Amino acid sequence: MDTIFTLLMVLIMIASVLLVIIVMAQNPKGGGLSSTFGGASSAQFGVQRTNDFMEKATWTLGAVIIVLILISVVITGKPATAAPTQQPVKKETTAPAKQTTPAATTTAPTQTPVAPAK
Numbered sequence: 001m002d003t004i005f006t007l008l009m010v011l012i013m014i015a016s017v018l019l020v021i022i023v024m025a026q027n028p029k030g031g032g033l034s035s036t037f038g039g040a041s042s043a044q045f046g047v048q049r050t051n052d053f054m055e056k057a058t059w060t061l062g063a064v065i066i067v068l069i070l071i072s073v074v075i076t077g078k079p080a081t082a083a084p085t086q087q088p089v090k091k092e093t094t095a096p097a098k099q100t101t102p103a104a105t106t107t108a109p110t111q112t113p114v115a116p117a118k
Helices: 002-025 033-038 047-077
Strands: none
């Protein structure tokens, strides 16, 4: 499955680069790269046909990229084999053991008041 995913990613990258090239080469109203590099009049070579081709190629490559992405998500989204599920480790919430201190077994000697000598 890693091979299919890698192949789809390579195809998506190629289509993306082609889309960037085609969009950059289009002739917008202000002139694009096609008029910059050509330097010739747009009416001389029939730019209208070129623009139709460029527009169709743009939409087609955009659709191809979307379809390839959806296919890659569908293919890689479902695991091929059921992975063994692990039970989450439950932390015991028992109270800490009470520390009992031994009762004071020794008593302080009590002093009895000494009667004053008469």
